[in-house]
Amino acid sequence: MLTETATRLEVWGDPIAHSRSPQLHAAAYRVLGRDWTYDRRQVSEAAFARELASLDDRWRGLSLTMPLKSVAFDAARVRDRRAELTGAVNTLLLDTDGPRGFNTDIGGIVRSLREEGIEGVDRARIVGAGATATSALVALEELGARQVDVVARRPEAVGPLAALGERLGVDVRATPFAASLYSSVPVTIATLPGDAPVTDAAADALATDGGLLLDVVYGHWPTHLSSAWKRAGHPAVSGLGMLLHQALLQVRVFTTGEVEVPLDDEEEALAAMRSAIMGD
Structure with a gap:
């Protein structure tokens, strides 16, 4: 006690x-x-x-x-x-x-997305494959996601997330930053550090059909990704x-x-x- x-x-x-x-x-x-x-x-x-x-x-x-x-x-x-x-x-x-x-952290992501009107999703995207991406994946599963694309510079880094996805019943797919066409998703969770380099071309490609962006960064705002979402006319919120x-x-x-x-x-x-x- x-x-x-x-x-x-x-x-x-x-x-x-x-x-x-x-x-x-x-x-x-x-x-x-x-x-x-x-x-x-x-x-x-x-x-x-x-x-x-x-x-x-x-x-x-x-x-x-x-x-x-x-x-x-x-x-x-x-x-x-x-x-x-x-x-x-x-x-x-x-x-x-x-x-x-x-x-x-997982509950924080779920509650933050619900506050933005995301009550449930069937598919989503995560940018980055580090430790925070693991919490993001579980949060998306709790919101109903059954397919999650993970955008990472090193496809092998997505392996642990894919294994976790298998346990959760979520199809986790590794996608390179260089992809010329990303599938349309209602929500994207960015888990990169605030100072992580992202080219304008890559950011714009991700923003085109990326739905709502939740960027877990709050100390370096706006980020490259949130600026791309603004250019695309899509909503973006920080990690606050x-x-x-x-x-x-x-x-x-x-x-x-x-x-x-x-x-x-x-x-x-x-x-x-x-x-x-x-x-x-």
Whole structure:
């Protein structure tokens, strides 16, 4: 069981100075009347186990960003389905019996897309084949996708995603950036780093029939891809919505112990969190 007196929380990663999680969580806990602290700490992958072992019973939980999601997965005593599917944990609830691991990135993507009117899809596209693409694939499967094209510079990088797709019943197809014609899809999720080089020609080709773009980047906006979507006259949203909603799910975990249990004042908390990072 979680120690009731535990009040400390942090987000860990390397680098970490850019993280907006403290703003989001502080806004939520003010609304919820929780006198908890939420800070940030730079922790490398090599130092993670040592830092985790140093925490005492004042600690309630941790948010994890890159490059710690895999080592957090290994540290968790039990994990939710989304974490098990992706091999990534971005939330640790520090129970006295051992850490419980969750992946709230997937729920963040699903809720962000639904906020943009995407209630379900049968096919979609992911740009990039890194760790975030794994969460994007599971999110699309939860929205009903049965075919997902993954655009990657190295087709072999799509192999793990194709294997995961097979487990989920999703046909994952590797597509090169050089493709002259992409199939039409209602939604594209871009998982590339904000400074990843993408030529205008490639971006324009992806945007032509790419539907809504959810670009998980929020610190480098606009991106090459979002600019191409604008030129094509199609909607594009940044990763701020994903960030907001995955943080709300983390607040659920830290407050209720479960990711699926809504907060008592969830709408008010969400509004405060949205205002903290978006100003509306």
